[in-house]
Amino acid sequence: MLQAILSTLTATLMALAALAPAQTNGQARPEAKPAANPARDSVIRIVKQIKRADYEGDRVALKRLHxxxxxxxxNKILASRQLYWRGFALWRRAINGFNESPSPKDLEEDLNGAIADFNDSLTDDPAFVESKIGEASCFGYLAYLSMKDPARVQDMIQHSSSFLKDAMASDPDNPRLLWVLGPIRWSSPPERGGGQDKAFDLYQRGLEAVRTRPAVSDPLEPSWGEPELLMNRAWSNLHRTTPDLKAAQNDAAAALILVPYWHYVRDILLPQIQDAQAKAR
Structure with missing residues (x-):
């Protein structure tokens, strides 16, 4: 589970306007359809499968789809987005792996593969903030996996912090950025701008942003975030100093309304919340 892992790390770690139809003899001409792009359409289909496999916790499918x-x-912009989703597949494959017991032995390999894809994405589009966010998160996980090597931990944290600072400077209200930052604030001491309340503030900002931003029409542009922010908040309400189990259950249920087949929330997090409720009776 994302928060449970990153909580061990205490480091500082955006539609085209519609064109008015031309008039001919007083009649509107039909809107022209975009030219077919089989390669792009193929990627869109794969991206849909990647996102579903992530929620389903299907690590085998994520590796194949990558x-x-x-x-x-x-086409550098298209290539950048393709590389982002390749990296996303391995990033989420690793995150899902952390939910398994025992932990798979290929987590570091997945994270390093995702970093390579995110790096290549940024080579094609250096301003693409989404790849910076993904890469920062991967370095955070690598820091966790390196806890027995303090020098390597610091190196991983420095890499993560650099990408996070760039992302915060260019798109501070990016919902996916706030999703990654929340657990960092959660585990950081108040004197370093952290604390549980700070994490909840970030999740609320992220939810407000993802619900008010213009809809993303291009399926290759990342727009995920609302279910993930709800999940983070549910976990946090379960584990805060004074648990709010009703709020945790509500957020988990809201996430499942958006993604009914989300393995982690349905089969792991929600039962944990229900167990805590039973013990509190």
Whole structure:
């Protein structure tokens, strides 16, 4: 579980306007359809499968789907997005792996593979904040996996912090950024701007942002975040100093309304909340 892992780390770690139809003899011409792009359409189909496999906790499918995306070098922006989703597949494969017991032995390999894809995405589009967010998170997980090597931990944290600072400077209200930052605030001491209340503030900001931003029409542009923020908040309400189990249950249920097949929330987090409620009776 994301928060449970990152809580061990105490480091500082955005539609085209519709065109008015041209008039001919007083009649509107039908809107022209975009030219077919089979390669792009194929990637869109794979991205949908990646997102579902992530929620379902299907690590086998995530590894296969990662290999199914082949970037097109002649279109740098498209290639950047393709590489982002390749990295996303391995990033989420690792996160899902942390929920398994015993932990899989390929977590570090997945994280390093995701970092390589995010780096390549940024080579094609250096301003693409989403790849910075994903890469920062991966370095955070690598820091956790390196806890027995303090020098490596510091190196990983420095890499993560650099990407987070760039993301905060360019898109401070990005819901996915706030999702990554929340657990860091949760585990940081108040004198370093942290604390449980600070984490809840970030989750609320993220939810407000994801619900008020213009809808993303391009399926290759990341727009996820609302279910994840609800999940983070549910976990946090379960584990805060004074647990709010009703709020935790409400947020978990809200996340499942958005993603009914979310394995982690349905099969792991919600039962943990229910167990805590039973013990509190």
């Amino acid at each position: 290999g199914d995306i082949t970037p097109l070098p002649e």
